[in-house]
Amino acid sequence: xxxxxxxxxxxxxxxxxxxxxxxxxxxxxxxxxxxxxxxxxxxxxxxxxxxxxxxxxxxxxxxxxxxxxxxxxxxxxxxxxxxxxxxxxxxxxxxxxxxxxxxxxxxxxxxxxxxxxxxxxxxxxxxxxxxxxxxxxxxxxxxxxxxxxxxxxxxxxxxxxxxxxxxxxxxxxxxxxxxxxxxxxxxxxxxxxxxxxxxxxxxxxxxxxxxxxxxxxxxxxxxxxxxxxxxxxxxxxxxxxxxxxxxxxxxxxxxxxxxxxxxxxxxxxxxxxxxxxxxxxxxxxxxxxxxxxxxxxxxxxxxxxxxxxxxxxxxx
Amino acid sequence: xxxxxxxxxxxxxxxxxxxxxxxxxxxxxxxxxxxxxxxxxxxxxxxxxxxxxxxxxxxxxxxxxxxxxxxxxxxxxxxxxxxxxxxxxxxxxxxxxxxxxxxxxxxxxxxxxxxxxxxxxxxxxxxxxxxxxxxxxxxxxxxxxxxxxxxxxxxxxxxxxxxxxxxxxxxxxxxxxxxxxxxxxxxxxxxxxxxxxxxxxxxxxxxxxxxxxxxxxxxxxxxxxxxxxxxxxxxxxxxxxxxxxxxxxxxxxxxxxxxxxxxxxxxxxxxxxxxxxxxxxxxxxxxxxxxxxxxxxxxxxxxxxxxxxxxxxxxx
Numbered sequence: 256x257x258x259x260x261x262x263x264x265x266x267x268x269x270x271x272x273x274x275x276x277x278x279x280x281x282x283x284x285x286x287x288x289x290x291x292x293x294x295x296x297x298x299x300x301x302x303x304x305x306x307x308x309x310x311x312x313x314x315x316x317x318x319x320x321x322x323x324x325x326x327x328x329x330x331x332x333x334x335x336x337x338x339x340x341x342x343x344x345x346x347x348x349x350x351x352x353x354x355x356x357x358x359x360x361x362x363x364x365x366x367x368x369x370x371x372x373x374x375x376x377x378x379x380x381x382x383x384x385x386x387x388x389x390x391x392x393x394x395x396x397x398x399x400x401x402x403x404x405x406x407x408x409x410x411x412x413x414x415x416x417x418x419x420x421x422x423x424x425x426x427x428x429x430x431x432x433x434x435x436x437x438x439x440x441x442x443x444x445x446x447x448x449x450x451x452x453x454x455x456x457x458x459x460x461x462x463x464x465x466x467x468x469x470x471x472x473x474x475x476x477x478x479x480x481x482x483x484x485x486x487x488x489x490x491x492x493x494x495x496x497x498x499x500x501x502x503x504x505x506x507x508x509x510x511x512x513x514x515x516x517x518x519x520x521x522x523x524x525x526x527x528x529x530x531x532x533x534x535x536x537x538x539x540x541x542x543x544x545x546x547x548x549x550x551x552x553x554x555x556x557x558x559x560x561x562x563x564x565x566x567x568x569x570x571x
Numbered sequence: 572x573x574x575x576x577x578x579x580x581x582x583x584x585x586x587x588x589x590x591x592x593x594x595x596x597x598x599x600x601x602x603x604x605x606x607x608x609x610x611x612x613x614x615x616x617x618x619x620x621x622x623x624x625x626x627x628x629x630x631x632x633x634x635x636x637x638x639x640x641x642x643x644x645x646x647x648x649x650x651x652x653x654x655x656x657x658x659x660x661x662x663x664x665x666x667x668x669x670x671x672x673x674x675x676x677x678x679x680x681x682x683x684x685x686x687x688x689x690x691x692x693x694x695x696x697x698x699x700x701x702x703x704x705x706x707x708x709x710x711x712x713x714x715x716x717x718x719x720x721x722x723x724x725x726x727x728x729x730x731x732x733x734x735x736x737x738x739x740x741x742x743x744x745x746x747x748x749x750x751x752x753x754x755x756x757x758x759x760x761x762x763x764x765x766x767x768x769x770x771x772x773x774x775x776x777x778x779x780x781x782x783x784x785x786x787x788x789x790x791x792x793x794x795x796x797x798x799x800x801x802x803x804x805x806x807x808x809x810x811x812x813x814x815x816x817x818x819x820x821x822x823x824x825x826x827x828x829x830x831x832x833x834x835x836x837x838x839x840x841x842x843x844x845x846x847x848x849x850x851x852x853x854x855x856x857x858x859x860x861x862x863x864x865x866x867x868x869x870x871x872x873x874x875x876x877x878x879x880x881x882x883x884x885x886x887x
Contacts, residue, residue, distance in 0.1 A: 419821040420820060423750075430857055508731040509729065
């Protein structure tokens with residue numbers, strides 16, 4: 256059986272026909288032009304799916320269904336995008352439109368949940384039954400995989416792991432609360448932390464790295480300069496990893512998963528990120544001697560995580 | 572089918588024969604005399620179970636099995652009490668002893684997990700599929716119920732909800748970390764908070780309530796004096812509820828359960844505790860309009876929660 260995976264991003268909608276083993280057999284997609292009536296994007300997606308099936312000589316029954324990963328607040332039970340800030344979608348009944356226009360079953364979840372499903376079925380998590388995934392990007396997304404199934408919570412609105420308070424009365428978060436993990440461990444937070452440290456140390460190599468233009472600071476700045484042993488950059492990275500470790504400790508104690516997987520932009524730092532985190536996590540482990548270790552991995556699906564994760568929504 | 576539920580406490584081991592509907596048909600138990608070889612407690616329990624079955628004219632096949640709730644770090648897969656601080660048990664193979672001596676299947680989990688199972692099968696959680704339970708006592712215990720099953724995590728070592736950091740670099744916790752929920756929301760923490768407030772306000776009604784002996788402060792002191800409108804007591808309760816709300820917000824966002832249940836000693840405050848918490852939780856809810864409400868309940872099983880919860884380990 257094959258699957259259709261759709262990765263809705265901020266600037267484009269990408270899709271793929273995916274095989275049982277996680278091979279992307281065929282790719283398609285289109286850029287998101289802003290300003291259309293919201294149903295138009297989904298109608299256009301349905302048209303494209305039908306067109307690609309026909310042109311490539313597949314038939315409907317070659318596919319178990321159409322899985323969709325979408326940023327925002329998704330009601331995965333009703334199949335509706337309740338709200339997506341980036342896309343400015345409100346109450347968009349994605350699943351019913353796709354099912355009506357293609358005749359195939361359709362499932363939708365948020366992008367972090369889809370990433371979790373992808374890692375569990377095709378990625379570094381495929382030998383595990385209980386997993387937690389954190390996507391480190393503009394925000395901190397979360398996915399939870401329990402007993403070989405993606406965990407949704409009521410209406411699929413759980414696993415908002417970035418919105419867990421780790422610092423009472425701490426940094427303001429986009430959700431309106433204070434001290435959420437997202438406000439400390441997202442790439443946006445790292446950028447803020449990097450800039451703050453640079454303002455305090457005008458001699459840091461990081462200034463050179465961004466050609467003395469602080470607006471060019473991104474999630475790589477501190478990591479790249481830390482690799483060159485810049486003291487301030489090392490401190491920023493160390494502090495950032497301390498923040499992230501709090502989240503890792505919490506999710507370890509809550510879920511005691513076999514592994515936690517890091518995805519999103521920062522996961523490109525790979526071992527440089529995970530080796531230090533694994534040490535910090537080990538040092539903070541609860542009930543040290545009597546508690547099974549939680550492994551720490553970085554996503555290996557890269558840019559295809561979205562398509563593969565969406566496709567995986569149809570694999571039980 | 573009936574069940575045998577065993578509630579291991581700090582000072583006694585209590586048991587009951589429990590019916591399908593959660594009625595305790597017969598009770599038994601014995602006090603824990605300190606200082607015996609650890610296997611002796613379990614051998615004695617096995618003797619007592621056999622004796623009660625015979626004396627009351629039951630037979631082994633009248634029971635699905637023996638469920639045990641036990642404080643400490645329990646390996647529920649191997650059926651071993653890895654470590655119980657209170658009881659000074661280390662690597663005690665409880666399940667194998669009971670199974671060998673009674674011929675019945677036996678399951679063991681920690682006391683908070685058992686409480687969760689009891690509430691889900693017989694208590695306020697029985698109409699829900701996804702639940703979180705917090706026991707507010709000496710520590711903060713946690714139980715998680717997912718898709719109609721008790722969640723254990725790897726080797727049953729998950730659901731340590733009290734050991735989630737809510738205050739970076741905060742109050743020291745018994746687990747060795749700083750800022751855990753347990754260090755803010757346990758009864759021990761409330762007592763510490765109460766004493767601290769009393770030291771600052773020598774005119775508080777709370778002094779009168781404890782007959783000017785600060786060592787008599789317990790988990791009720793602030794609540795009882797708050798009911799009499801003592802300003803400092805009201806502040807202590809309000810602050811304590813703010814701390815607890817952080818945990819409730821986090822577990823709501825992580826699990827999006829249908830309900831969270833509060834158990835343990837403090838749950839005796841009932842509506843006085845939950846009404847305020849429900850308001851605070853509502854105000855801090857993530858994605859307000861698009862997120863299903865998380866109900867807040869207090870345990871209704873009272874002193875029988877331990878026996879019923881242990882019995883419920885055999886109900887699927």
